[in-house]
Amino acid sequence: MSGALLEVRNLESYYGPVLAIRGISLDVPEGAIVAVLGANGAGKTTLLKTISGVLTPEKGAVRFAGEPIARQEPDAIVRRGIVHVPEGREIFPLLSVAQNLAMGAYTRADRAVAADTVRVLDYFPVLLERMAQPAGTLSGGQQQMLAVARGLMARPKLMLLDEPSLGLSPMLVRAIFDVIRRIHQEQGISVLLVEQNAQLALEVADFGYVMETGRIVLDGPAEALKESRDIQEFYLGGSQHTARDDRRWKPRKSWR
Amino acid sequence: MDDLQLMVGGLANGCVYGLIALGFVLIYKATEQVNFAQGDMMMLGAFVAIGLGNESHAGLPFWLACIGAVTIMAGFGMAVERTLLRPLFGQSQIAVVILTIAFGFVLRFVAGAIWGHDPLVMDNPVAGTHVTFGQVVLGADEIAVIVVTLLLTGLLFLFFARTKLGIAMQAASQNQLAAYYMGIPVKRIHGLTWMLAGATAAAAGILFAAKGSVDPSAGLLGIKAFAAAVIGGFGSLPGALLGGLIIGLVEPFAARYIAAGYAQIAPYSVLILVLIFRPHGLFAQVRGKKL
Structure with a gap:
């Protein structure tokens, strides 16, 4: 457990009455862009809100630059250098x-x-x-x-970006992602990026996690995830149409 | 010439309404809550000032009594937020409305128990002195009220528009969640807002008790001040003062030119007219918010 700027360990958090994240662990290394992918309701936003202190976790730990920050007030967390850009x-x-x-x-x-x-x-x-x-x-x-x-x-060390592409035209999405890349390169700000648009996110990210119903089901370097059959099929809209005609069964996700 | 005197008297009254309305608007602007005990906090501020300054009570010098009352009421406002409002944090607005109405009643009875139910006047340096302009004789107290109110409104307006804390107060009310994300300590900001509202209430109370007399039910004129805040647009500080001045001016002229019994209706008729023709008040912040 050394080196990562942000370390999340076995985090569990409620969103209202729902246990929206159920034991998440992830790392954001210093100077990296890490993407969290997943569909609506996977718990991505709850994860970010728990890290930024707006929600209090049920269980688990969050460490930033080696120090525990879970259960601190949001303003204390901002002062440490984590800023949350909400969706x-x-x-x-x-x-x-x-x-x-x-x-x-x-x-x-x-x-x-x-x-x-x-x-x-x-x-x-x-x-x-x-x-x-x-x-x-x-x-x-x-x-x-x-x-x-x-x-x-806020001059953050780590930026939590929640769905920056939401509801924007393709051109604006490009523009925003270009800026994210520039900020990362020029300011050396680490980024934890939550996105539904997997293609875009994996283009800018170094590492990716895939969330489903509150759990991380897949992780790996962005390049590897882009190649993964599951990601291609379920998030990138891959090319299964040729095989589909010959098969009567639906393809299953490998983590189920 | 009588009309001019009526006008100055009305303006002075209106200033007190305006200052209470400022308290309403302050709390609304920063916390999106409405404090219906604002009038009673004004009354309490007046009695604290009298208790400190009058010969019959502690007998401190006037200015010391004023500073003391403002400080005590600022602390009181903060304590009210901490003990009564904070547990309701995140509850519906109606809970806060009911709580503050009930709290107003409590203040009224407590003040009655401590200071009695007879009207009291605050001893002050300008009591009974007059300023004469040609044939017009104006009470020095009324002029002092107008000047102090204008100064206070201007200061509060600058505070909200220019200082970081003032802008943060607005930010916390406009988007509480985003305020949290930006590291604005929302709960502490609420406490500071109530502190400011308490201090404003004390200032209004001092002016009210110095130019007339105060008894425990004086807080009921909070209702007129509420009307003033609504006329002004509920969210605009200059609007609140203007609303107060309008109501203050309408009252004496209505009393003079309209048959007795109907005159008291006049301020509320103005309120209804404003609400019909400018539903968001004279200084509307939001245009046509559809809910």
Whole structure:
């Protein structure tokens, strides 16, 4: 257990009355992009919420840079350098874009915030011309960009990205993923990326986990996962159509 | 000339309504809760100031009594949040509404038990002095009330619009979950908001008790202040003050020009008219939120 920036061990967590994650263990090594794939309701968002402290785990441990962080308050976890960019553009609708960004740096008291704002806006030039506008009046794609930019303002070591592609046009999805790659390369920020779009996620990620009904059913380097028959079939829409005509049985996932 | 005097008197009254309305709006803006005990907190602030400052009580100098009352009520607001509101964290809004209404009753009876049910006036340096402009004679207390209120509203407005803490308070109410994600300590922010609301209530109470008299049921004018906050758009600080001023102005003129008995209806008629023609208040933050 050495080296990984984030270590999750046997984590169990409820989402409302449902035990949504049932014993998850995963590692995010320093400087890596790790993807968590899975369908709706697999427990991906619950996993991120538990790591960022918004949900309290039932059992298990989360260690960040070697120190236990499970059951801490969310603001303490942000201060340690983990920022959660939630799915669905959870911005502050009535605050201006500039104020939203300032709130991203809420936990910081250093003087570099202004310089960081410039740096962050360099990734998202669209936001620059809308700084004074209420964030609720931005388009969906711009709100998603604002959410990522706001997260960067916390100067995280690890970014938890929840479905950044959700509800965006293919072109915007490209743009967001390009930025994620750039952030990772230029800032050296580690990323735990949750995605339904397996193809995209495995393109940027170094390592991947596949979640189903609260458990991890498959993991491996991104390259290997891309080659895996299960992933191709169930997440990438692989080419089974030729064999299908000859068979009466449905292909089964190898982990069942 | 009488009309001008009526106007200044109305404005001074309106300022007190406006300050209580500010308390409503502060708490609503930062926590999305409505504190129906805000009027009673004003009343309590007035009695604390009287208890500290009046000759018949502790007899401290006026300014010391003011600072003391504001500090005590700020602490009181924070304590109320910690002990009564925090256990309800995450519960429905109606639970908070009922709790604060009940709490208002408790404050009323407690104040009656401590300070009695007779109206008391706060001793103050400008009591009974007048300022004369030509033929117009204005009470110095009324002018002081107006000036202090404008200053306080301006300060609170700047606090919310400019400071990091003020913006964080707005952020916490607009999207609580996102506020958590950004590391904003939402519960502590709620406590600070109640502290601010307590201090504002004390300021309103001091002004109210200095220009008139206060008794334990004075908190009931919280209802007029609530109307003022709604007129202003419930969420806008300048709107709350404007709403208070409108109600304060309507009252004396209605009392003078409309038959007795109907005059008391006037402020609420204004409320209904505003709600019909500008359903989100005069300073609407949200336009046509569909729910």
